[in-house]
Amino acid sequence: MTTAISVSGLVKTFGRTRALDGLDLTVRTGEVHGFLGPNGAGKSTTIRVLLGLMRADSGTATLLDGDPWRDATALHRKLAYVPGDVSLWPNLSGGEVIDLLGRLRGGLDQRRRDDLLERFDLDPRKKGRTYSKGNRQKVALVAALASDVELLILDEPTSGLDPLMESVFQECVIEERDRGRTVLLSSHILAEVESLCDRVSIIRAGRTVETGTLGELRHLTRTSITAELAQPPNGIANLPGVHDVRVEGNRVRFDVDTRELDTALRALTTSGVRSLTSTPPTLEELFLRHYQEDAAVTR
Amino acid sequence: MTGITGTGSLVRLALRRDRVMLPLWIVLLSVIPASTGAAYAQLYPTATDRAALNAGSGSNPSVAVIYGPAYDLTTAGGFTAWRYGSFLALFVALMAVFTVTRHTRAEEDSGRLELLGSTVVGRYAALTAGMAVAGGASVLIGVFSAVGMTSAGLPAGGSFAMGLGVAGTGLVFSAIAGVTAQLTEYSRSANGFATGAIGVVFLLRAIGDSTPSASWVSWLSPLAWAQLSKPFVAEKWWVFPMALVVTAAVAAVAYLLAPRRDLGAGLFPSRLGPRTAPATLSSPLGLAWRLQRGSLLGWTIGLVVMGAVFGSIANGITALVGNSEQMRKIFAEIGGAQGLVDAYLAAIAGVFGMIAAVYSVQAALRLRGEETNGHAEPVLASGVNRASWAGAHLLFAVLGPAVLLSAAGVATGLGHGLRAGDVGTQVAHAFNAALVQLPAVWVIAAVAALLFGALPRVSVPASWAAVGVALVISLFGPVIGLGQAVLDISPFGHVPKLLPGADFNAAPLFWLTGVALVVAVAGLAAFRRRDIG
Known part of the structure; x- marks a missing residue:
């Protein structure tokens, strides 16, 4: 397997809005792939299709050699997802949410969990509603990074994180890549993209406009x-x-x-x-x- | 007073958000009492019929437990006040509670009020706007139902006394919900406390109305005020001003509490949670249990208390039978004193069934709540398939009502059996009478599941509308004189009567369960095919 994600000609409409309009995306196994585009370009919709939460109207999508819609459950055991806007159950503590999501994915590395909690400086005893936006984001990040998975799908994972935590996050992603994991990283933070991503895809109005290494993209400018x-x-x-x-x-x-x-x-x-x-x-x-x-x- | 700056804008926002639900509540609750006049003349055409009704149902405490006191059933007005007074009050109270919570604590809970609160909006504006919208709707229901009854030919004085009584109930509960919204951080708990208060005063009313020696207890219940103002009989016009005074007093408590807490916080402080999840929290079912157990426990306690109270009242009914020769005759026809108690217990079991249906739909709609607030997405993106996620919550819609009805049945049987000195028989009988409601409850829960799967956007209002239609048909259909075809729409109309001596027909239980199963499976199938979010 050399490609982790392969998407071509993806179309998704909501009523009259054409959210995805023939989108292509290829993520190679073991790379950190930046997924960029202005607000409303269709990044989150693409990710939802890849997660089998939405069904595309046409086009093909392959994720870890499976069909994201048909094989959703089996594929989900091999990936971890961090949504851009993390919403936690108000009456569950952060630690409980981390354990729950990890167990639902089929297991959590306990030592890595504790290590991540410390590095992200997160108190796992607080209840969901008392976390700030950045801390809610950390809960989802710890749950994802401590899971034993092949693919990480991160949808603007650092929105709300302070610069210190942003650099902890970057360290973690580099560690993940060094372990051979694939990362799809949707982000607006250019420094983050520049220091982490092997290749990037830029999408606009539901279409891919550029794909390549940053060097290749620079070449076009x-x-x-x-x-x-x-x-x-x-x-x-x-x-x-x-x-x-x-x-x-x-x-x-x-x-x-x-x-x-x-x-x-x-x-x-x-x-x-x-x-x-x-x-x-x-x-x-x-x-x-x-x-x-x-x-x-x-x- | 700068504390209420911006209230007007918030009221307009609330009206915009509730532009479907509120008019629905208002029209539905206003039209129902007006529709009785003609039916009364049809059902009880002669003076003899009316006198018999007055002496029968009118003097029957088991009926009073459910419908409230009957002051005079020989007129259409007196009949309307008896049959609808307490139910109208109950529904208006529920409307008021849900509306206030929705525009106060629920807005804080979701974080939206923070956005609004940073604009030119005073500290008390949301509370004031929520209570104003719910109170205003209550008054409109009162006025419209009075106008409706008047134009249906009932005396204007009685119509307005009843309408104002019902409006008063709505106002008091708007204020009570204003208080419960201050207590905890969660809108669910705010609704829970307020509906718990409704349950308590419903019990007070039931005890007062069915126990002649303690009829004063009814005055403690705002739900009873519409009937206690004796519309169409001897109107007590001071009841509505009294409701206004109580409303003002309760609202003052809400205004006192509001500044004592931060935005988003409750008066009860939140505690730290565990560092790690317990072993039970590792599956969709474990999560559903964690999210639903509090609600199930609350409802179970409520139904156990109700069952115990209603059960212990049952014994008193037989003692009252000897009072008049005419009553004794009527009761003999329905099976004597024992028949009266059985009819009473059957009626109580019917009420339990309807309450269980409300719980069941609430449990099923938790799915939609989890989906819209973004909690479902991370779960469904982990190794959980849709059917087991939805199934875990639906299990509460299926087994939850079984728990509720069993508990209510056993409590009723114990309450009655301990007084009658026959615990074994009574517990078994009341248990069966309650549990026989279960398939009808399942049908309603299955409709909610189907709506969630197939029409998610409208599933919440449409499911509650389905519950409302079933309850209204079962409670009022026979009185309004609806045809059998309409009565058959409500699954509760098919629940077989569990009366000793009568033949018990179990067939409807099987086909109701079958219908529920098919509808629920269709809902799950539709859910597996659609987009999330």
Whole structure:
């Protein structure tokens, strides 16, 4: 088994709303896969379909070599899920919920449970309703991370966690990956995605718009170049893939599509490069571009 | 007074959220009493019929336990007040309690009030709005039912005395629910305490109305006030002002308690829970037991108390038979003194059946509650299949009423048997009489399960509507003169009578159980096919 999750052409409609519109997603076994997209793009709906809580109208989905709808129960024993908005039973203590969910999944590593409680600094004796949002999230995280499963499906698991806990969470996910577990991580926290994810898929309006490693995605975007030359630049603005050229005497600044970087650099060297600063696109720019296109599409 | 700033907006929000339920309550409860006038003339056309009714049912304490005191059954008005007074009051009280809890504690419990509370909304605004909406609905029911009865030809004075009496009950319970909403953190407990209070005052009324030497006890029960104001007989107009005074006093308690706690907290502090889960909490059934056991225990205690009280009253009924020659004749026709007691016990068992049906539907609808508040999702995403999750909760809808009816039956039998000196026979008889209701209860629970599976969005109101229709048909159908075809809709109409000497026909028990089974399985099948959430 080399793919843990394989989804293609998934469609799900709610009345007139088309929540998923031909979504594709492939998660390889053993990787941490970032699942990104603006609010309402269909991330949670996809996850619900993968969990067999909803049935897709069309398209295929395979999870750990099974059918998420038909083999739901058997598959659920091999995965753990953390919802984005954890709702706990008001009269059960956090410890009880952790044990319950773990046992329903078929077992809990007691030592890991205690270890996680300590690392996440969570008091398991409090009743469900007295936890803050972040602490409710921790309850679900401990229950999921202490379970002996192959796949973790985490839907914005760190919303509400403080930065200290966020870094504990990142450590835990890295440990999980090192044990060979697969993680599907839906997140809006770019630093988290950048430090954890091997590959990412960006979805928008129910469709996948990009998939690949962060390196590959960066490749699709522009690099900013600032150069000081021996003489004023010559014909840079006319090169393919070069944008926003600004020339001040011997100084030049421009953005270039990363795949045309080589051509642009060759052109620069003909003018004698004295200094060169190249800034790779930040993830933020990358995502904003995809997210904003979404706004343009729906408008 | 800045404490109530924003009440108006909250009232509008409440009315918007209740735009279906409240009008339904109001119309249903207003129309029923008005429909009696014509039926009365049809059922009891002559003065002789009416005199016989007055001497029979009117003087029968076993009937008074359920319907309340009969002051004068020779007029349509007096008949209406007797037959509907206490039930109308009971339903208005339930409406008031559920409405107040829904807009106060339930909003806090869900965290929505926090969002509202951060806007320009005073500390007392939610409490005031909840009580205002429930109180307003109570008054509307009172006024509309009075107008309805008047336009059906009943005297206006009596109609309004009864309508105001019923409105008064609703107002008092709006305030009581305002108090119970302050006590604990959970809306379930708030409803539990308030409906428990309804149960207590229902018992007080039943004791007072059926025990001539202690009839003053009825005055302790707001449920009895509509009838005690003697509408259509000799109206006591001071009853409604008295209800207003009591309402104000109880509401004052709620306003005193409200500032003594934090938003979201109760007056009873919450304790820390266990660090680890007990071994029982490791399956869907273990979870359902944990979530449902409190409610089952509460209902069982309530029914045991009711059974014991009703049972111990039964013995007094035989003593009263000797009072008049006419009564003795009528009772002889239905099997003598023993026949009277048996009829009484059968009627009590019928009431237990209806109460068990309400519990059963509540237990089944817990499924929908777990689904909508997001608790079902993580459970169904672990290794639990849908059928065993739903089945675990439905088990309470199936076995819960069996527990309730057994307990109620045994308590009734003990209460009666200890006084009659015949515990063995009486316990067995009352137990059977209660348990025979079970298949009818199951049919209603199965309808709730089907609605949950097939029409989840409307399942909660539709299930309660189904319960309401069955109860209204069984309680009032025969009096309003509904046709047999309509009466047959209610499963309780098919429960065989368990009277000594009469033939016992067990067939309906089998086919009712069969219907329940088929409907419930259809519901589960539909649930397995649909989306969650």
